[in-house]
Amino acid sequence: MIPLSWYLTLAAALFCVGLYGVLARKNAVAILMGIELMLNAVNINLVAFWHYLTPAVSSGQMFAIVVFAVAAAEAAVGLALIISIYRRRQSVVAEEMDLMKW
């Protein structure tokens, strides 16, 4: 068997990549992609834990599926927002959206 720690490491790496994408990318769509990466990394984590610790109980799987659904919904909403912003400002660069500053 592959040890659990490998899966966790993979999930952590993916998460960090996703985090870097969220924090460092200019394009808002790319930030959304980073968020998707983070969510998927969490999913990997969840499934790994389920498989290695409580394979009999199905709540691990359920949780993963719920996360998928939420991720999808959230991506849809996020994109809708970005489209709305683009229509307004002809740009999707996240740094330029600073209307809520002091």
Next chain:
Amino acid sequence: MQLDHDLLAQLTWLVPVPPLLAFFLIVLFTNRSKGLSHTVAVGMMALSWAVSWLVFFNVFRSENLGEDPIRGVVDWLPFGSAAVAGTGTLQMGVLVDPLTAVMLFFVSLTCLMIFVYSVGYSNWGKPRDPHDAPGNPPHGGIEPLYSRFFAFLSLFAFGMLTLVVADNVLLMFIGWEIMGLCSYLLIGFWYARKYEDPNQITPRQAGVKAFMTTRVGDVFMLLGIVYLYSQTGTLSFREILHSEEVLNHLAATPSYIAGLSVAGLAGLLLFAGTVGKSAQFPLHVWLPDAMEGPTPVSAMIHAATMVSAGVYAMVRLFPLLSAGWHHGEPLTPPMLALAVIGSFSALFAATIAVAQNDVKKVLAYSTISQLAYMIAALGIGAYVAAAFHLVTHAFFKALLFLGSGSVIHGVEHGMHHSTGEASPSAHAKDARGHDASPQQIDPQNMMNMGGLRKRMPVTFWTFLIGGFALSGFPLVTAGFWSKDAILGGAWEGGYVVVFVVLALSAFLTAFYTMRQISLTFLGEPRTKAAEHASESDPIFRTILFALVVLAFFAITAGWAGIPESFPGLGGLLPNWFHEFVGGTLLERPEAEAFNVVPLATSLVVALGGLLLGWLTYRNVPAGADDPLKAPLGPIHTLLKNKYYFDEMYAFAFVRPAIWLSETFVSAWVDRGVIDGTLHLVARTAIPIGNAFRNYFDAPVVNGSGDLVANIVKWFGRTFRVIQTGKVQQYLLVVMVIMLVLGAVLFVPGLGR
């Protein structure tokens, strides 16, 4: 009808009330309607008169009214507590003893007559002349302030009647002061009247002068009242004056002033009130100037009633003044003061009257002189004579004043008829403020009269009766009997100086009276106005009625007091007055034995004075000087100017008082010291306040508040920069904090 004493006491309470009611009714309700006002006033006075006469005629036959008078008392004011000595209840009440009864008789009648007279005198029935401004005497039209006049007269009548029926000194003093007020109001009735001559006193000034002068007397009187109260604990007449022990105690106790007993000091202080009120020397100066008031006022207040009140007070307080004295002993200090001031004033005023030309001024000085007679009589112990003269004098003096008013009105009518109403210069003014177009002259100056006997017969005969009564014309006039009584008392007591002075004054009285009558009524008219004078105008109806009634009493009143020992007539009628009024005192005075000397003196001076006056003045032509001017020379000027007393008082008292008030108090103390202190306080307080504001309030108090706000603002401004609006940055911060938190929570050893 015979009534019992309790009912009579109730009625006596009612005597002063109707005029007071009239005063309030007129002031509050009937002021607009002249007719209604005089109806109320005269009606109420008539009611008062009727009740007074009812009371009088019920008691005049009692022989012992003095021991058992009519009394009604109410508890007025409780003071102190039962445990403290000198406490009790102040009681007010009415008292009708013989003296009060005769006072009621003549006061109510004279007041009523004067009320009736005033209706005609104020030109009732004439239309209102638009040229007559209120506050000025009317020229033929009805008096503009008609209702006010009757209101004041009513208030005055209330004051006098209160004084008469009072049973204690305080209530008497209250009535006294009310009359003082009314005197001021009525003397200054024509308040807007001005004269061009600045030395001529205006009615307003005369009112103030009267009030001020009598005030001087009143202050001493009040001191006397307080002193009396402090020594006896009561002010009731019966308790002090009708009680042997109290009087003896007062006469025996020494007072603060060495040589004077309590009775003596109190008596002197109370006498000072009379000196002011009855215009005796040295407080006589106000009465001649009080003639600025309308003639009914002069008659009522300054002849028949108010000035008589001063003498009444002395008559009433005679037991106090004479405490410890009996006939034949030396006089007590108050009696001495009365005798001296009385005799002096009598002669003094009589000499001045000889040189006066204004018809009312002669009568004013005559009043001073006659009141002095009464006071001198009291001073030498002739109690009944003084009271008798008080009664008769009221009648004939009121008669004379009313007669002079009639004369003045008659001459004014003459002025109007001799110039014609439509003359354009009909309202120019002369020095005295009377119309000064040609033939407009001072209607009060006797030198402008003459021959009025034919033009105004009723006035002439009544005035003659009054004048003869004043002079003491034998047998048929009241004045003779009362004056004879006084002279008799002086002679019998052996007071030769008083006798001589009074006899001399009687001579001068007869002289100046006849002078007045001759100049006014006899001879030929000296001016056109006198030629056209008349008394046939309808306004004279009430005037002449009052004159006739008073003339009747001026003749007959004397017959109530014919001495028993008089040759021939004595004994035909009982000496009712002596018996009745004599009962007021504890010790009934004895009737004097007859002595021919006072009678002869009285006849000689009266008839001699009348004859001399007639001879000198019966034919004074128009424009001529006073026939007495040439022989007397500078003395005449002295007399005419009243011995310059007004000027002396102005210099000695009035100017310093004005200096004190205008300069010392007003400018120096009030504006300088008091205002100066206030300004100083203000001037120091303002810089202090400014300093507080600028150095404490603004920087410290405001500053600390502002500082707090500024700190908050600074924090806000400084830290808001973290809100950049960039989402990624926010997320970065979140990540950092999560790392820190994670470290603190999950690394063993870190954190607390």
